[in-house]
Amino acid sequence: MSVADYFPTDFPRARSRFVDAAAQAGARLFTYAHPGQGPRGEPLATEVAWLGPAEAERVLVTVSGTHGAEGFCGSGVQSGWLDSGLAGEQEAGIAYMAVHAINPHGFAWLRRVTEDNVDLNRNFVDFAAPLPENPGYDELAEVLCPPVWDDATIAATHDVLAAYAEAHGTAGLQAAVTNGQYRHPAGIFFGGAGPTWSHLMLKEIFARHLGPARKVAVIDYHTGLGPRGHGERICPVVADSPDLARVRDWYGDDFTCPALGTSSATEICGFNVIGMVEALPGTEVTAIALEYGTLPSEEVKLALRADNWLHLHGDPASAKGRAIKAQLREAFYQDADDWKLMVWERAVETQRLALAGLAGA
Numbered sequence: 001m002s003v004a005d006y007f008p009t010d011f012p013r014a015r016s017r018f019v020d021a022a023a024q025a026g027a028r029l030f031t032y033a034h035p036g037q038g039p040r041g042e043p044l045a046t047e048v049a050w051l052g053p054a055e056a057e058r059v060l061v062t063v064s065g066t067h068g069a070e071g072f073c074g075s076g077v078q079s080g081w082l083d084s085g086l087a088g089e090q091e092a093g094i095a096y097m098a099v100h101a102i103n104p105h106g107f108a109w110l111r112r113v114t115e116d117n118v119d120l121n122r123n124f125v126d127f128a129a130p131l132p133e134n135p136g137y138d139e140l141a142e143v144l145c146p147p148v149w150d151d152a153t154i155a156a157t158h159d160v161l162a163a164y165a166e167a168h169g170t171a172g173l174q175a176a177v178t179n180g181q182y183r184h185p186a187g188i189f190f191g192g193a194g195p196t197w198s199h200l201m202l203k204e205i206f207a208r209h210l211g212p213a214r215k216v217a218v219i220d221y222h223t224g225l226g227p228r229g230h231g232e233r234i235c236p237v238v239a240d241s242p243d244l245a246r247v248r249d250w251y252g253d254d255f256t257c258p259a260l261g262t263s264s265a266t267e268i269c270g271f272n273v274i275g276m277v278e279a280l281p282g283t284e285v286t287a288i289a290l291e292y293g294t295l296p297s298e299e300v301k302l303a304l305r306a307d308n309w310l311h312l313h314g315d316p317a318s319a320k321g322r323a324i325k326a327q328l329r330e331a332f333y334q335d336a337d338d339w340k341l342m343v344w345e346r347a348v349e350t351q352r353l354a355l356a357g358l359a360g361a
């Protein structure tokens, strides 16, 4: 199978390819059914493949589909890692756990969010405490998600967003839009009003499978930010922490950190690593997001806004709906051999560095 063939064309094929690759590699497979259905009535599930000793103290974990439609990328890498035999190269005593499609609803429906319009990577906040404020988003909420989506509205809202960027800087606009917001359930980058199914499932999977682990490396696959095909290793932790020091140890200078201002991502609220750490008290977790660029950032945000409009006001089966879905897919997945090869090579390099980090003292 060629590298391009690792990458699926839709969610059902992603699942079957992953399940087949896991079986061929001799991995144990666990299926966690999701209560919803896909667009053709297909069942939804998160799957876990485990290769290596069940009680391993050191485990490499990969996660795909945190942001639903971004799952093509991570799923392809996970199936390829199992299918190519690379998963078998790990040192004795180290296990590999692949969490496939942690947000299966978003993956199947080609949405970045979960079934309840929640950005899973903004959902790991303490819902018993006051939720993070985002006055910039509050100001832009209606402009970002207008009730009508046509050329005139796109142009008019573009001008308002450009004026905001003029006043607050491009980074200020990016922070307002993408940091996460907890007041507009129908908006974009909504962090939720409580833990979503995928949030609870991620914690359950980590607690259930990684109990004996002492050292865990996590690579969470994302797309839609940065230069096309480039894989940015983003470390989401606070500056000056031992976790950050370990990331530097493992990956050298080839990583970025929003808290240090070196990343193309801003300092987001409620990211999933918080939940992973909570699920594994006492375990050393070294986590990065591997974020691959697709289209220019403006086009990605436009696709997200269009998709949000479609699900609130439009008809996905209409010509306009299908065009928006194609735009959304393109924003998070480049169906091109050169892009897939760049994704794959960077993923292999990164996972090998993570394995070397796990093998170290």
Ligand SMILES: [Zn+2]
Pocket (backbone or CB within 6 Å): 066, 067, 070, 221, 222, 223
């Ligand atoms: Zn993402």
